[in-house]
Amino acid sequence: MSRQQLSSEAHKNLPHANPLSVAQMSDLLEAALARQPRTALEIGCGAGGFSIELAKRQDVHVVALDTNPYALERAMAAASKAQLIGTVEFCQKPAADFNGEPVDLLVCIGASQAFGTPRQALQALRGLLAPNGTLVFAELSWSAKPPSEYLQYLATSEGDYWTAKEAEHVFAEAGLKVETIMIASADSWAQYEAGVLHGRLEFAKTIAPDQAAEIVEMSTEWFRLYEAHGRHCLGFLACVATRSDGEPGV
Template sequence: MDRDLISRLAHADHPVAAPLGDESVTRLLARGLPRLDARILDLGCGGGEWLLRALELRPQARGEGVDLSAVALEHARREAERRGLADRLTVHHLDAAEFTGPPADLVLCVGSTHAFGGLLPALAAARKLLAPGGRVIVGDGYWEQEPSAEAVELLGDLADLPTTVDMVTADGWVPVYGHLSTRHELDDYEWNWSGSLAERAPDQLATATEHRDEWLRGYRHCFGFLTLVLTPVARR
């Protein structure tokens, strides 16, 4: 089965493709959307859930999403129609790293920094697309504890929490709010990922089982997820 379709099925019961609960998403969006008529851009939008929730939160706002997955973008279009938001949402089938467009009041990149090669390259791309006075919401993983070699192989070369925040601030950003995913949010995401895929695609049971085993045995003990609301340091 196509990897994009596997991802779509795995997120059927957890449409936010990151380990965050509904209240956390709403709180982060509220802090990132000071303007009622904001222009919102999601780099690596997937199924568009962050954008759709932002548009529901700000009825005068307009959203734009960029993603390489045609399957995910079609889901975003259908959901926008179903929720009565289609006239305020535009999606682009494009590599997020190649996107150019008018400045946005809020740039989102949660769980999709890999599209740019990591956290700091993702922030560099967001900076280029950010309107004056705008904010960025970025979400990425970090190590809560010393990782095993298997965890590093699965998830890449992450840093611990203080180092991650130091990297962001040294890059010229001010965190105005942040959220550390709770144990419940992390576990809820993973149970939904493997369970939703196994339930909706029985032929992918081996894939679901492999993912669950990688989580339980490989990185559950050491992986954390940080979401930050950022503004760029004012230049003098």
């Protein structure tokens, strides 16, 4: 059992692998397609839902990257059954290995760790965008000041993420203009965390007892700390931004 397999199984029965609502993800899809992109890149595509929907709706060529072979297996199976107008090319490789041309549309939802911190990710992603390209970016944010013990558990610092009020300034520093902001609701967050916990515990029932015990302990501790701290200070923020300076990627 690997962490990648656990992650894939934990999200298997969820509509998507983040705390946004189904309606919000639909709105992100509409925003992504608004400028009628011809080329797109998704970082951390997971089971492929967003990339597949792009290609179902529009004649766009999507390159979808992930390092998780279990998620990609599901993505390719789903794509093979879908009626696509465009095309989707799934690739198992780190985002840093992408060497294609800058794209019209760039999607990075909960996958900023591919470039380091979220702030570092924005700088890197800007360089992958064609002039006037669109970025759909979603990641953890702060809804309140996090306690130090929770930061230590997450192995992060308060400066790695930002609040909704700070988003426009943070994106502007990276040369991006925010057009739309969406915030996961408390109910959507709670449903997501409960769904991930359920998926992990169900998977634990199918594997060897020693590995199962480790998963149960890790999963219940994460959920306990989320209930105690995370739900009071964590947010999940999605931004649709544009690179409007007209300069080539850097």
